Amino acid sequence: MYSDSKIAAKLSCGRTKAAVIARNVLAPYAQEQLVSDLKTCDYFSVSSDASNIGNIKTYPYAVQFFSPEIGISKKLLDFYEDPYEPSKDIFNKIKSITEENELKMQQISAYSADNASVNYGKHNSVYQKLYDVNNHIKKANCNCHVINNCVKYALKAFSVDIESIVIKTFNEFSSSSTKTEKLKECFEFASVK
Structure with missing residues (x-):
């Protein structure tokens, strides 16, 4: 990167240094820039889905938004661990991340997740809880899951x-x-x- 610098040529960045730089410098800066972009746009959509890594359950808080300068952007605002999977806990975490970043729940235009009942069930789902706070929010079901379920049931025929x-x-x-x-x-x- 600094081919003319003798000092920079001697620097190396192993796994530990790279992780510290990513966690403590790059990630906070990227998050700050993303929050700044989200504050200037009227609406954004939120995506979240549980992933199991061994016995650890992790969730992303991913956003998609439009800005005239950049166009459509898909970015990760937060990534958290939570051993609990009830809709109440997922909703509370989405709400707290939104508010901690000084964003408004009314800015969320759509919620996207897999089609599990915890996310989109008729009663007591994450979507229902988000809708109670913001009745303009739309369902953005996962098309891959919809197509997979469609094919699975069609093949039975x-x-x-x-x-x-x-x-x-x-x-x-x-x-x-x-x-x-x-x-x-x-x-x-x-x-x-």
Whole structure:
């Protein structure tokens, strides 16, 4: 980075130093810049979903917003651990992160998460709790989960075993380079990647 500096050329940054710089310098600066951007925009959407890392449950507080200078931005505002998964705890954490950053719950235009009942159930879900505070908020269900569920239930209606067909198709093409090349030509002709 500083090719003309003899001092900088001698610096090295191992895992410990890099982690400290990322945690104590870069992350706070990035968060400060993001909060500044969010304060200037009227609305933003929030995404959150639990991830299990061993016996630790972590949640992101991700936002998506539009600014005329940048366009659509998708960024991470916070990332936290919480061993509890009830809707009340998730809602309270979303609310506290929003308020700690001096943002308003009324700025949240949409809530996105997986389609679990804790997030979108008819009664006592995170979405319902957010809606009680801000009745303009929209559901932004996870399209990947919607499509996965749709395909899963549609496949049950087939009279043939799809898994068997997929395995037989794979076996047919995986054992012959000639057949694989013909399949590639077919995909190229159909403009399928």
